[in-house]
Structures are given as structure tokens and as C-alpha cells.
Amino acid sequence: MGKNESGVISIFKRVLQSEAEQSCRHFDEFPLGPQDRHLLGDDLWVTYNNFAIVEMKWSEAEIRNENAKIRRVKLLCKGLAESPEMAAFHAKCHRIAWRDSQSGRLMSQEYRNRVCCLTCPDTCVDIDCGAAPLAIEDFAKEFFGHPPSHCLPLMEFQSYVKWLTTTVTGAPREVIVLALNKSRFTVSEEMTLDQLGARLPALP
Template sequence: MTSPLKRKHELSVMNVFISRLKKAAEGKGKRFIGVPLDGQDAWLGADCFMTEGSRFAIAEFKYEESDIRSEKKKRRRLAMCKALRGDMTRLSEHLACHLIAWSIPDEKRTIVLNGYAHEVCNAQIWGEQNGLDDKAYPDPRYEDQLFIDEFLSGNMGLTFEDFEAYISWLSDFEDSGTGSIELLIENPNEDAIGALEFTSLGKLKVWMDNNPPRPTPPRSSSSSGPSFGP
């Protein structure tokens, strides 16, 4: 199905996905943080950071699948792909926490995710001269709802310690990489407009551990709407 939209809506795809994930987390009594990485995407290779407190991940977002090819403009990603090729332990960690996502223009536009390397680290993107696999690995692709369920169940993403180590590893491919992530998030404990600043992942983790989500108040058995019963 061809989309009637004429422009790229990469940011909107990210916002839709993060909104769905946040609602699902709140339904399970969890606090979800999903925020853009702003200019840090250059060395992280991802647009968005996400966590529900115990699992951590980053994701690059594209509007549609054909836009994945634009990653070949980012030479740092080629260095990462080559390094992953010879390190199966790091590759396993990468596939669990470093994702790429895009939308499919069917009747109700859906979002699909896969490990970044499974879609980008191949000869179709970078050419045959780099010694990468011939083509993408589509088999482990997740539709958005399946990924959300797996992430909130602890089956995707990395623990804090492993994720922090992975981010430090990513910084090796960037001269100005700091090895840590800065985050600016909405303060979920305030009704008024407010923001919290974190200069490292560790500080965010401490804050989340010390600020668990408030219990959801039970629904009232009474209803103010019309009654259709006897």
C-alpha cells in the first residue's frame, strides 16, 4: 500500500512508538522514560533512548524501510559494523539494545523493529568491499506490539551495567564521544510543566530507583454514565 503522505515523518514515527510504549508500561504499573537523544545521535547511532528502569535500549528511527539506506552516509556506523563482525558477545548485546525502527504504510500504519546490525551491517548498504554479510536479516523483525511486550517483560534491552558498558564501547568510534549520555526529561512527578536534567545514565538510574511510579488508583465500581441494565 502506498502512503498518501508526501513528506518524511521520521520524528512522528518515533513519537507514536514512544507514546505506545509509555501507555503499555503505565498499564503494567511501570515508569517508562523515552526521550530523544538530540545531537548525541551522531556518536550513538540512535535517535531515542528508552528504559522502564531495569532494561535499557536505544533506537534509530526511519520513516519507511527504504530510508534505511541513508545510514550509508554515516561512516562511524561502518566502523561499528566491522567491529561487531568479529565479536559475537558484543554483537549479541548490540542486537538486544541497539535497534532500528520504521513504519509500514498499511491500512493502519504500523512500526517494525530489528537489531540495527541486522538491517544496516551488510553489503547492500555498504558495498561488497567491506567484508560484511551479503544482505539484511529480516527474520527477527518485531512488530511494535510484540516488541513492546518483550521489552516490558525484560526479554529485550540490557541491564544497566551491560548497557552502560555498551555505550562506552560505542564512544570508541567517536573522537568527541564522552562514554555517557545526557538526558533531559519531563518531570513525571509534577503536574506543572517541569524538566529534569541528567548528566549520566547512572544519575538517571539512581533517580528512577528512588522515585518508583505512584500506584494507579483503583477504578470506582460506580459509573456516572447512563445505565442500560434493569
């Protein structure tokens, strides 16, 4: 079939939506489009006012394709090694996800623990490069937990995004997502994280 990355992304989101419905929790997702170059992620996954950045790959072999972003990945890994606060934020909200080529299971792991350990091991002296990934079912149960895991509240997430974009591109960048507005028509609207956060339901 080939490397159907969009198919993997679709199944990930369907699993998350199903778990959200079964758990009576809120879920939304926002593709980042060309912003992935400076956020090192394809999507924002959101539960209430909590956010995660997720990079998606067809299989574990494709994770090495992050070498194409090697300069930015090295800047990220070096920055995380020098900033314990941002390393903690990163561990909570920035992930990479893929389809395991042997089992077909959908897996997820902290971006640094997977990508930096593969591409920039000299910066990984203080992290567990042998840490096991989570299957999507386990990730989903924790993501929609009480409180949510693997994500950050909006203000902390904005601090991480500002640090991340400054670190990998040299300047802070505003994240813009495309979302439905609250009119009686189906209209898409570009929104900042602040604007999006104001429209999201509050965490129960």
C-alpha cells in the first residue's frame, strides 16, 4: 500500500474521538500545515483547554526522516538539555506517533525520547532513551484522564511554544489554527491560541 501517513493520522484521531465519547470528555484536533517546520509537529490535539503537539509518521522507520530537520532537532535537543523547565514542559506535551510495522499497533512517545535519542544522542545524557512508547489506547485513557495527561494547560503550552519556536527558528512565532466559528453557518476562521482557548469548554 505504501507509506499512507494520512491514513495513520486518521486512525489515531478516530481512536481518540471514540475514547473521548466513551469517557464523556472533550477532544478536538487542529492540523498545523506549514507551521510544522518550526513546531516540529503536524497537529495540535486538544482536550478542553489542554494542548499537545504531535508529529506523525507512517512507521518507526520513518522517524529517522526527522534527520531532514536535523539542524532544528539539534537546536531543540540542545535547548532542552539546558532548560529543565522547558524539558519538563516538553515531556508533558510534545510527542511523536507512528504505526508499528510489525504489529500494526499505533504508538506514541515523547518527541525527545524518540527523535533526539536517535539523531542527537550526545544531548541525551539526562533522559531515558530506552523508555517504552505507549500504545494509542493507553495514551488515550491518560490523555482524557482526571486530570488530563500528555498535554499542558493553555498558558504553560504558550510558554513552551514561544520557547520552542525561538529555539529552533531564532524568533518566537504565533501559532494559527483553522477552526469553525460560532455563527449559524459553517465558516472556518483563523485563530490564535488565545482566541481558540477562549472558545474551548472549561475542564470539568
